[in-house]
Amino acid sequence: MEIIMAVLAGTLFTTGVYNLLQKQLLRIVIGTALISHGAHLFILTMGELKRGAPPILTDGIDQYTDPLPQALILTSIVISFGVTSLLLVLAYRASKINGTDNMEQLRGNDYE
């Protein structure tokens, strides 16, 4: 199962990167969201899947799944939520002010 999950994480990265390379802001934001999904799955897969009970101490159980990746992912989910929302508002403001959401038109190397 781990290999299938690794492939799935890779697929999420692939689609995320492909979206990231597009010109439209909305697609770029979707791309970053996909990449963070991929990263979470990636971290989880690096540990071992489905070995033992959920990491909540219970009498009589001494085999738990690895809690450390879960803690890392939990932090990451919240952070990527912050990133996604900021990006969304930024995209909204940028396209409002500039009248376009095309990244190729939003380049600014004329003011060097």
Place this chain on the structure above:
Amino acid sequence: MLLAVLLPFIIAIFIPFLSKWKHKLHTGFFVTAVPVVIFIYFARFIGPGFEPVEREYSWIPSLDMNFLFYLDGLSLLFILLISGIGSLVAFYSIYYLHKSEQLGHFYVYFLLFMGSMLGIVLSDNVYVLYTFWEFTSLSSFLLIGFWNHREGSRYGALKSMLITVFGGLSLLGGLVFMSGITGTASIQEMMSQQELILNHDFFPLILTLILLGAFTKSAQFPFHIWLPDAMEAPTPVSAYLHSATMVKAGIFLVARFLPMLSVSEWFFIIVSAVGIATLCWGSYMAVRQTDLKGILAFSTISQLGMIMAMLGFGTKAAIFAAVFHILNHATFKGSLFMIAGIVDHETGSRDIRKLGGLMTFLPITATLAVIASFSMAGVPFPFLNGFYSKEMFFDAAVTMDLSVTGIAATLQTLFPYLAVLGSIFTFVYSMYFFFGTFRGKANIDELPKKPHEAPVGMLVSPAILVLGVIIIGLFPDLINKPFIEHAASAAYGSENVKDIYYWHGLSPAFIMSITVLVFGTILYLSIPKWASIYNAVPGRLSLNTFYDGLVERTERYSTIITNSYMNGSLGRYVRLILVAIVVVTFGTMALTGGFTLDFGNLSEVTLHEVLIAVVMVIAAIGTIIAKNRIAAILILGVVGYGLAMLFVLYRAPDLALTQLIVETVTVALFLLVFYHLPNLEPHNESSLTKTMNLIISVGFGLLMTMVAISAHSHKMFDSMSSYFVDNSYKLGGGDNIVNVILVDFRGLDTLFEIAVLGIAAMAIFALIRLRGKNKEE
């Protein structure tokens, strides 16, 4: 002693505040006190019974970098020059720089330089020495560019910076080699293990690197080109940095390592040949200059060449003469620079073609000038110190009897002739400087200002230096026993004592001096007849053209290279970064055999998991092909919820809960915002771009898959998770291990995470609020 070095830096901190009152009291008065105090502190070491002093102060012990101060005769000579000339220059600058100038900046740089220079000559630790060395380059850059509204100042500053820092880096290389070979950073300890360095295979390289550092700093041919352009600096700076002290740092460095390096024959060949070449070229070029400071700049170059050549000879007499000349040069050249500054200040011009006949208007200045320039020329009067050291130079060149063969032997026979040649031109430019400015026909109408004698304050400093010229000339023993001897011995490596006489009888050296006098006079009087030679040599061929071309080309090509990939398209940058990641990581993986696949330790494959995975893959691809923005957002939500379900299956309840909430909020946010964004456009880029994007993204995805599989299959270390399982309740007092990790074991991390979220929230709030403001405008 540490305090003495740090004093300028400490005072420099207060200068910006002191300069606020510059209209009441010139900042220079505060600054003058600093070198005076340092001078008095170190003057007490002068005396016949001087012994080297060593002090150590800890700085960065883990890197073997300590303030190890070593005060021997050579350092003492330099310290007294730095603080003595420093005092005079600081005092002189009070009258030279008007209160409306940016005095705060000027004196901060000035003190920065003074402290660094003291650091160079006192440091026994090579890395500390190097640090101070670069600091002098930096402060020199700032001081040359002091009048930064002038094109010339900026050009000169950049030039000096590029050349001296280039040399500084070479020096660092040499020092690193030496300390690597000997295993110590202390110069004294290196010298005691000199056999190791001298017999090392890299010795030629070390010698080259060290000498490059010294030659660039001391403006030796062909690196001298920065010094004439450095004359754009205010005159007190030229007098201080670019004649008396900083340019002698290279001389100091060579003298410091002399006992070790002079064993090598190549040292003799390179240093003395470069020195003599610099002497001849500098003095030849000085006669061609029309700017007073230009003459002095080339004269400084030639005098530095002369000192360098004497150090290159490496004989006892030559080193004594070199050390003596370091002091003499500082006295007469320092005063000449100040005189040039006075002339500039009082007439408004430094162009020798416009000047002339100023003796009647500036009688005191002219008197000082005649003594200083005659001393520089080496005119045989018993009250001119320049004559003594010049004659010692001739003596050293003639009596040099090294048992050498090959090139070195040829050079040895050539040197006396070249020494005379260079000195003839020295004589010519000295006369040219004095007579051209103060004698001849006065044409006052052409000058921007009506000339008159300088204020007393401005005359004090050059007068003291000229007095030094005379006193050293009349009573050389006054400074010889307590002072010069120790410096010469330190540079030579063992006792180097000599009596300084005026009259040696009809020795070869005296005949050489007379030859210089006679030919010099003839050449000076016939300048108009032979000046056209300058059109042929150097003519159009100049090192400056080479330098300018080099700088211009470097700039042009680096602009072309940068523009070729920095075209402002973010997509392109991302592509470049990703390609680099993929290529480098795959490359490393292939080279080191990093990819491992282990089927042994896998969990079972179940149908519902596979189904979720398939749905997620379809949804992820769907985000790309979706033509409608709502569809794209909802499909993205499918991926997120799929992930939450996987979290449930993989026994991560907290993750699943968080993911569900976050996904819901995110989708809601997307739906709020999308309305304001333009609808998705079809993918209308060229098929080439499409293919490229596809290759990059597939490559990256493949890479991540392989990394994930390898990471799972190949466990290098035992997991540290058992620590958390065991201690979750004991230390954290909680049953939910993930929660305990987050709020307890890694609590600070979570705190910062909350801070990040807070900042993001504020940024979002600000971005939305901005709209209102824009509308008002």
